[in-house]
Amino acid sequence: MNKLLLSIIMVSTLLISCSKDSDNDITKPKPPTPTPPPTTEEKKIPISIIAQRADDSDTSFKSGDKVGLYVVNYGGSTAGKLTASGNQVDNVYFSYSGNWTSEKKIYWKDKNTKADLFCYYPYSSNIANVTSFPIAVNKNQSSEENYKASEFLWGKKTGVTPTESSVTITVQQAMSKLIVKLVAGNGYKEEDLSNAEVLICGLKTNATINLADGEVTSTGNSMDITPMKKSGEYHALVVPQNIKEIDLIKVTIGENTFHLNETIDFTSNKQYTCTITIDRSGQGITIGIDSWEVEDKDYGDQIYNI
Template identity: 25%
Template sequence: MVKCFSVFKGIYTSIFISILFLSFFSCSSEFQDNYQDRDDGYLDIVFSKEETRADLASDGSGSFTEGDKVGLYIQGDKGLSYRELTYSGGQWMPRLKRSDFGEGPISLSAHYPATGEQQNPDTYQLNMALDQSEDGFYNSDLLFSKTVVGSGVYKVDMNFRHALHRIRIFLSGSVTSPEVKVRSLTEGHFNLLTGEVEVNGTDFKWITPFKDAEGNFSAVIIPQSAISYRDGDGLLQIAAEGKTAYFNAPEKTEENNDLTFFESGKQISINLTLRPGNPELAGKTLWVYGLNVPDFPGKENLPVYRLGKKYGLPKGQWLRYDNRYYEEQYLTWAEGCGWYDCNKSHGNYEDDSQMCWAASASNVVSWWMCLNKEYLAAYDEDYGSSVTTGSGTFERPSYEFKPLYPNGVGNWDGSLPEPNNVTVNRSEVFQFFKDHFPNFGNDDPKGVEWFFTGAYLGGDINGFKGFLSEVFTRNNALTARSPHNPDREQFNAFVTDALLNKRAIGLNVFDVAGPKTGNHAMTAWGVEYDEAGDIAYIYYCDNNSADQDPNGAVLIRQQIVYAVDSYGKECTYLQQLKPEDPDTRVGKFLITSVFSADLGRDIWKKKYPNVVVEK
């Protein structure tokens, strides 16, 4: 199961999504009329339902109430008829004489609440209420039942099921008075004779959901594809304390099946924890948790090196190159700095040209294991550090990392054959990904989930459950995603939340590796805020730079800008630093998504409450 969420700028948000993909409820009550089993020529109809509209409880229990109306289409020898039955004094009235509909088998199609007789019952128009905060929620619900009564049969049992889909949102935390909206297509057709439902149109709208006495939210939507809610504005919008966040639809059900469709008669439940944060970030620098690095000292304070000098540079130091046409500012790697820069091979001679996602995931996985090393030691004592599957036994790779060349020196230009005295970066984690996945594009946050929990990603290890499956399951999502093509507010909110809540950050940038190269996955390790409190600069690693990174591993400092695209939507861009030559044009590349990875400390602590971590 994948946890998908965005957060508020200036608000820390922690989220765990539990997907309950099942029938709304099993039959909670049966509502039977007062008739006895008798053959007096009248149909004895017993209606039961899984959950009521008017008496909705959190567990789905309830009952029909006085005055409830059921619409009933009856198809028999004498054609199609419509009757409307009212629950009165424990009975459904009026009683129906069976011979009015023919002597042979009759088909009964019941819906609740009654819609009135329709000229075209097979294409009844559905228009979901946009305001479901009160009666709109109840009035939007629709139950259906269908059965066939044989010749000479008078007793009829009809069990209602839900024709629509319900979304439930459970909020906790200290953020006050959050406003929730659910995004959906709201028009469709319902066949009152067969129970089939179909959504229409492409006009997505925002629904204000019902809020119960416990402060939880529910909305009823037409069954439809879930794919459309995995990017853009997603599925949920939550506003609080002047900020707005967007949450994508989950990708998996509780059974770890792909959630591709909001099915009729089923529901998802989403749990969110919202916590207030500190918006006072103007002019500050934030780093990913656990790093031991110097802040950027200002361009004027950087040592300047000649172009072409790539190795033997000071470790753990900011620097720039003497280049009038292209401004380059870097922070070199040093032992104990806490960040990782896994690079593809020189010239991609190890067949890893499309493995940027794995390099980005490996950086995050290595950071995660380093900061959780005390918990890993406890885990290994209980369960060991290897995993056995149908494909064999696999030892968990170490988080140890060295740059492209040992000790930051070397004189190899990357040509083949590789000399014996030079060790190429052999991050064990990155190598593990390369050993078990083909050289194709994939998904970096899913790579993180796969490594720890075995969440499906592909690869050649059959039945892989992850290296920490005894503590972290596929329901304990460790990663989260920003909205697709985040705007200024979405980008700032997501990244700030990650940095303030001990989460690592990955990003996908479009065509940054060259024209028509598509998305490129990289890892971000820190940001600078401008005086308005917006992110203005970012520090990141580019895994395509095996032959370019000073000392073999660096953080690159580049600008973050916000601009409107050709469709009129504000987007966030990674922009090259402006050089001294004012006529030189700089590249600007669309940031299509950001992901974050949580250390999982809350889950660790439940398993090992006595473990003390260094950081």
């Protein structure tokens, strides 16, 4: 009897011990891994511009006008190089209708990277070479339409810090402007000059422009340009070039023809005014430079009758 009781006690003790060991082997659940906070993408800053003309002597931009824009990022404190593609913005147009609107949304690289902005008018969708883009003036500028079609404007804004505000870019004339004024001298009346024919002679009408710095290089052969008559004056847009002792202006009044032989360095964004006083017995001429950009220089010479 005692032996049986002892066996029962030993088995019970063994079962209790195994039960405790089994309880100790139960794995406690791990606390859940906290979910990381969602990452917030940096807000993109859109690019917007206001293109304005440097000259006030011509009309402002009109509805439907388009300018082209390139944006080139800095690398640290060093300005980037304008290329035909691969810039932050590649030749995106902005159209004018009271305000400037881009053809698509464009953005700064980030909130810190500075950039240079290059703007030109009129817009062209096909620019293969930004350092040698072909431009030209019309040979016949007798109509206002043809005169205006000879314009090319260019501007640059450097080191711009990304901003949500519109960036104002001033564009100026890549061409020169020549104005011829006829004044009746001895032997002529003003009405005699109303039917005068004026021709600007021996100038190249084609050029290329470097859109990175606005430098214009004349190309091709020399041509004659018919200017636009406006309020008794004769206006023409001229490719920048240096001329030396050529018959620049030809004036025909009835059966008389006069030539101006001159040396002039035509420069971008400068206006040259030639006031010609015509006498029966001795012709005089005064040539000066007026604004767009004023240069303190005056030209003088004689014209001759042939």
